[in-house]
Amino acid sequence: MILENIHTPADVKALDREQLEPLCRELRQFLVEHVSKTGGHLASNLGAVELTVAIHRVFDTSKDRLVFDVGHQCYVHKALTGRQALFDTLRQFGGLSGFPKPRESEHDAFIAGHASNSVSVALGMARARTLQHLDYSVLALIGDGALTGGLAYEGLNNAGASGEPLIVLLNDNGMSINPNVGAVDSHLSQIRSKPAYYHFKKWYRGLFGQHPMENPLYRFNHKVKTSLKKALWPGSTLFEDMGFTYLGPIDGHDLDRLVHVLAWARELQCPVVVHVKTVKGRGYSFAEQNPDKFHGVGPFDPETGLVKKSGGDDFSAVFGRTLAACAAEDGRVCAITAAMADGTGLAPFAKEFPDRFFDVAIAEGHGVAMAAGLAKQGMLPVFAVYSSFLQRGYDMLIHDVALQRLHVVLGVDRAGLVGADGETHHGCFDALFLSEIPGFTVLCPASFAELRRMLRQALFEIDGPVAVRYPRGGEGDYREDRSGAPVVRLREGEDVTLLTYGVLVNQALAAADLLERQGVRTEVLKLNQISPLEYETLAPWLAGKKLLAVAEDAFGAGCVGQRTAAILAQHGQAPEKLVLINLGKTFLPEGAVPQLEHQAGIDAAGIARAVQEART
The missing domain is CATH 3.40.50.920 (Rossmann fold)
Structure with missing residues (x-):
């Protein structure tokens, strides 16, 4: 066994090349074994095994800053930084967090429980490094949908223009950006990921001194090359137009190429995007075939992939079924989610009413604003969103919904304490901030029966913006419907x-x-x-x-x-x-x-x- 002898990233660096692939296999077995007992985010971590190993071959995360986005990709990182023995307590009370936590280890640079903030945070760290005249690398590992959030583009826009040495690792597992297609793309990506290409590029830049863009000949050649590349390989231009050097796409399961590309990105000393293509759920067939199911999963049988369900209904499912029933009665009812169709119980609605179902990805502010537009034009939009995620849409709740008293309905899922996801996910603010917004009605069902009744009230009986807040999981002993009075x-x-x-x-x-x-x-x-x-x-x-x-x-x-x-x-x-x-x-x-x-x-x-x- 190799993994049991890995206690620090220095142990990863000390391994021979032929030991790395067995290490990756052991890491995947380790993840399946432990997450099957505790539950957690499995598929995204299985896909990030080689990438994380490569990071620890090239960088020193006790000094270099690695900012995760989203943070649930960090399990392999935790296993390689001295926390293997704690995995039996993953997401348990007093145990190992499912997200990066600096209080756990010096290798965790920043708390990362939500999404789309990594580039902004990393740029702040890079600027602090420059101002303090220090020497370390800063990396933002973004993926699993986080690039669909608007804040990511604000960070990219500013970081690319800054000139600060900064590496953005785009873990593209099919949930970030559309894949490039075609033979030219495949050929060019292979060329660009080979060490010889990097050495040539480095030598060529060196011919023109420390500031090659000041040389007219270099600028002319660069302009010609960029024009050709935009014609042949348009997928890379978004990042380069923002000021980044773009490397990729790279096979995220090819350790040799990953190590070479990361080392080259570090040497470039400028804003760099490394586009890495990975397979979510890699190495565990059940997760590869059903990555959504194994994204965030409860305890399961690793031999069959069957989740060990506790049984019974939950508030999210009741909400989804009730909303679908309302949509069948009134063609104005439509549903919005932010990359959480299953989690919010809207998957059946999406199947039954695809034309009235909108997944806006990890963009809650956009979801709220779009709901306002729908409401303004006479529809009955319902935005089903986790309480802690709704916080990202607060500004739009005030400016786009409340100021015009638009009839937008919020299904505030995961209100109150949520359990294993911890402090970044508890829904303990919505009761405070929604109640302070003028014109908002906030309803609080205590049972499934009350949820059914209150959702209908929110849609058909109450004017203006309405929030119906309900918890994760099932109902308690109270199962009455006493929702007739305040x-x-x-x-x-x-x-x-x-x-x-x-x-x-x-x-x-x-x-x-x-x-x-x-x-x-x-x-x-x-x-x-x-x-x-x-x-x-x-x-x-x-x-x-x-x-x-x-x-x-x-x-x-x-x-x-x-x-x-x-x-x-x-x-x-x-x-x-x-x-x-x-x-x-x-x-x-x-x-x-x-x-x-x-x-x-x-x-x-x-x-x-x-x-x-x-x-x-």
């Missing part, structure tokens, strides 16, 4: 009033049971709508309460509890004592949702404890 009482009690919304009602009701056994009679109220919050709605239920406790799986600043207390206080009806039970200001790590709720004190035991402490 506030409903789920349990009576005289000692304490416990207010909450969404699926946290399950913990609130369980906390009320605990408190009952301790002699505390607890009233449980459920908010079906957290925006708008108005005194006339709240007062009949909350005015002048003795002890009001508000439980939320959101951060504390600007939370529903604070806003409710402020509204009551403005009218002289503040509670005698207020207890806010929420996430405070702490980013929670990866882990199972019950574990995270317990750590944050928003599970039944934590809520009951907070209430009892407030009563003493």
Whole structure:
């Protein structure tokens, strides 16, 4: 075994050439073995094995800065940088993160849980290096769809014009840009990826001194060459027009070529794009045949590729089916997703109504703005998007939707704590920022039945922008539909009033049971709508309460509890004592949702404890 003796990237550099391909095979076996137990992002990592090994043959990531984009491509990197023994804890509470985390290792340059920011971050690092007169390489490894985000092009535009030595590695696995085609392309790419070509190019540039573009003859030859290349090989011109030297496309599973190209890119000392073609899921037949299925996968049987499902329905699937039913009733209903058709439950909608389904890729801001255009012209657009991803569309929510009170519906998936993806993916901000946008109605179903009803309300009964927020996974013990009013009482009690919304009602009701056994009679109220919050709605239920406790799986600043207390206080009806039970200001790590709720004190035991402490 070679892999078990790899503890640092220096061990990778020390390997003989003939040991590298066996190492890659072992890495793929390692990934399948561990991800099959813990779940995680498999297909993208299988495709990046040779590329990651080549990076560690050429660069020193303890000093050189490697910025991942998207970050879930980092498993091989982690295995080669001293973290193999931690893979049994991958994405588990207190274990190894599924994304780069500088707190884990000096080899992780930057937290990377979302997408399209790597070139911008890398350019900042490169400029810091130049200003500080230091010597190290900066690489942005972008792929798996991240190049579909607009921020990537902002970064490329600025980086290419900067002249800063910077290497952008485009891991093109079929989810980034369209492939080049044709015999000329294939032939030229082979020529350009051979060491002899690089040595010749380096020698030729050297003939004209340190600044060849200042020489008229070099400029003339360069202009002729560029014109010919644009005619024969148009795929490379996007990056070169931005100021990059373009190398590729390179076979991303050919280690020798990868090593040569990366070494040449480092020597060029200018902005370089290295276009690497990889196969998502490479080396594991089930993942190669179904890369989408094995993109983010739960525990599975490595022999059959069958996912070990926990069984039962989930909010995303219920949302997708309900939206498809609404679309069958009304031809104005259309669906938008940002590269998450399966994750948001929209795959059946896409199949049934392909003309009314739009996947905008990793471009949430564009998705929101496009929804605004659809709404302005009379359609009923529904943008299904993960809560943490919706943050990228915040500006458009204000300027393109709310200012014109357009009837755009948001299906805010993964609201609240999401579990194994950790701090970059928890949906703990949408309840705060959506509620602050004028004109937005924010609905919070606590069961599948309420989700079905609230989505119909959002589409057909409410004017202006509406968000329906719901969690990842299935429903709890609460399975009723009490969505007919903004506030409903789920349990009576005289000692304490416990207010909450969404699926946290399950913990609130369980906390009320605990408190009952301790002699505390607890009233449980459920908010079906957290925006708008108005005194006339709240007062009949909350005015002048003795002890009001508000439980939320959101951060504390600007939370529903604070806003409710402020509204009551403005009218002289503040509670005698207020207890806010929420996430405070702490980013929670990866882990199972019950574990995270317990750590944050928003599970039944934590809520009951907070209430009892407030009563003493």
